[in-house]
Amino acid sequence: MTHATCVTLEGVSFQLPDGSPLFSDLNLHLDQRHTGLVGRNGVGKSVLARLIAGDIAPTTGRCLRTAKVYYLAQHITHAPGQTVADLAGVQLIINALERIEQGSTAPADFDAVGEQWNIRQQLLDQLARNNLGHLTPLTPTSQLSGGEAMRVALMGAFMSDAELLILDEPTNHLDREQRLALQAQLSHWPKALLVISHDRELLETMTRILELSALGLASYGGGYSFYAQAKxxxxxxxxxxxxxxxxxxxxxxxxxxxxxxxxxxxxxxxxxxxxxxxxxxxxxxxxxxxxxxxxxxxxxxxxxxxxxxxxxxxxxxxQVERQQAVFVYAPTTSQHSAAHIAELVDARLPYGFEPLRTLSLTLSRGQRVALLGPNGCGKSTVLKVLAGQVPIPAGQAGVHVKTAYLDQHLAMLNLECSVLEQLQALNRQLTESELRTRLAQLGLGAEQVNRPCAQLSGGERLKAAMACVFYAEQPAQLLLLDEPDNHLDLVSLLALENMLNEFTGTLVVTSHDKRFLDAIGITHKLIASANGWLSTAF
CATH class of the missing domain: 1.10.287 (Helix Hairpins)
Known part of the structure; x- marks a missing residue:
């Protein structure tokens, strides 16, 4: 069966601003097949996606496009004054439509509208269909949660008239139900698709997998399981x-x-x-x-x-890929800590849905709890209360051990400083050489550890934050992890799973990746339901 080609790469190379090569001599035909793109953090997947979309030009070689391409980046930025319509990519069309309604006969306005005369109603229908009916086209994006922002951005991608969609880590910040809904929607997408992801369930639904590595681009037929076995x-x-x-x-x-x-x-x-x-x-x-x-x-x-x-x-x-193994040292924990290391007694959460505003919880040494529920239900708030970052207006909250909190926005990182500088401030016992070794084993080499964190990729930033949490001078006995699997490449994700299995302390983690939770030995679930928080054995 033949497939019409949408994009062709011929001898494409790309150099970073400092002149170092990111990848070279890439050749590729993208067609109607639904394709997953995988590779290590920092190898250049997002750069390749932007190059295919035409956002940037190759250093050498050429990129030929015979189809309209829509690219959705993994990091959604919130510009001042940006609205839901802006994020969905339809505000310019709405503006042109309004000028026409006011009497404009400018050809540019008609070209902007094209055949999308009912774009405003389409946007409202999509918001309602995606359970976002509380939003309007004029809602500021600064008021959206990470999951809501991603869902609005995805709506814009599907509403576009693109013949090739490029989605960069689209399941990040989506809860379990939304991930399954996205998989179903993509399965019915009739046109070309390129998905950059580490989500193994999503990759399983792809027709083929492309891997970008130091060896170049390799193509594998089938989904993730076939790719893993074939590779x-x-x-x-x-x-x-x-x-x-x-x-x-x-x-x-x-x-x-x-x-x-x-x-x-x-x-x-x-x-x-x-x-x-x-x-x-x-x-x-x-x-x-x-x-x-x-x-x-x-x-x-x-x-x-x-x-x-x-x-x-x-x-x-x-032909042998030189993959550096990723290794994460598990924080050592005291075996003499109290059996009960944290309690919430009728703790009143500062915000959230009313049935979920009150929580009683006891954490025991060695317990491994998965916080489950839809986006916006208060999972992150529970972690922040346990971390001591958010006070409760009523009830009791007590934590009796050293705690480390890794939030999904990586707020602990100073983006203007390097990870080495920040880690040295957190651990004065280890020498610079020892810290560099641990960072290298985590997959952050000499170049990455000296760069400002703002210049790191999403996966590299997450590794930097992990290092600051796991390698602090005083080891944590309670780890609070808010979607730690976001942005990690598959090799690093497996390393994180192995590390968490070695960790002997108490763990509370939020994640929408069922495979990840299955792999880290969860013992209990705390589930957000319509009747409040439910605690059960895993």
Whole structure:
């Protein structure tokens, strides 16, 4: 089955402002198939998406577009005065429509409206259909939650007349129900689609997976499971081929050494025989010259053979992806802390839905609690109360151990400072070298740890915040994590899962990723329901 091509990349390369290459010589055909794009944090996925959309130009190569492209970035910015209609991308159309209604005959206004004469009603219908009927086109985006902002932005993408949608981490900030709704909506999207995501459930629904790595772009048919299996097999075969090439090089070099030794022995015997027969000096000289010429040609032959073997090894090695393992040290915890480490007794939350405004909760040592519920129900508020960041107007709240809180907006980070500077202020016991090592094991190399955090990618910022939480001088015995799986690449997500499984303290976490929660050994659930907070075993 053939598919019409929407975008073609030919020999595309991109350099960062400091001149360092981000990726090079990429070739790609994007067609009607629904495609997932995966890769490590900082490898250039978002840059590639912007390049495909035409927001930026490649350093070399070219990008050919035969279709209208709509790009939704992973970070939704709230400009002063921005409204819901702006975020949905329809405000300019509405403005043109209003000018026409007031008598404008400008061709530019009619071109802006096109066939979308009922755009205002379409927006209102979409808001109602997505349970956002409390919003209007004029609602300031500063009043929206992260989930509401993403849903409005997604509405704009689906309302556009684009033939290729590019969605960058679209499930971030969406709750479980909204993620499933997005999956269903994408499954019915009849046009081309490129989704950048680490959401394994969403990636499972894709027709093919593209992976961007140091080796370039690789295409795998099928969803996430097929990709993971195919990649593992491909890397295993590449490693076997490399091992075989190295073994063959060693064998050939041994044979070349043996042949060289045999040649030396023959030459030595020939020289001795000629000398013993008292041959004339001129004949001996000619024989020596022939021997030297023969030896020189043999050495050239040996060098060429060794170079050919080395080329085969380098070619085999180039197919093996050099992925640096991500490792996160689990904070050490005291085994002598109280059995009950935190209590909320009839705690009155400062805001939220009335049935969820009052909460009683006891946390025990080693307990692992998942806070579950739709966006806006108060999960983050509960974490902030436990972290001591939000006072309660009534009831009791007590936490008896060292607590670390990682909020989903990463407010702990000073975006003007580097992660190394911030971590040094939090831990004066470890040397700079030790801190650099831990950051490197987390996937933040020498370049990233010295940059202002504002210049890091979303995944790199999350790793920086994780380092500040996990590697502080006083280890936390209670970890409060608000959607920690957002923005992490798949390798880093697996590392975080492993770290949390090693953590022996108490954990309270919010996440809408069922696979992530299944992997970290949750023991209890605290669920936001219409009748209040319900606590059950996992």
């Amino acid at each position: 593992a097999q491909k890397q295993s075969a590449a490693k076997q081929q490399l091992a075989h090439a190295k073994l063959e090089r060693n064998r050939q070099e041994q044979r070349l050494r043996e042949q060289a030794e045999q040649l030396e022995r023959r030459q030595a015997r020939g020289s001795k025989s000629a000398s013993s027969r008292n041959q004339a000096k001129i004949l001996l000289g000619r024989q020596k010259e022939r021997s030297q010429n023969s030896s020189g040609k043999w050495q050239q032959h040996q060098q060429a053979a060794r170079e050919a073997l080395s080329v085969r090894v380098r070619q085999a090695a180039s």
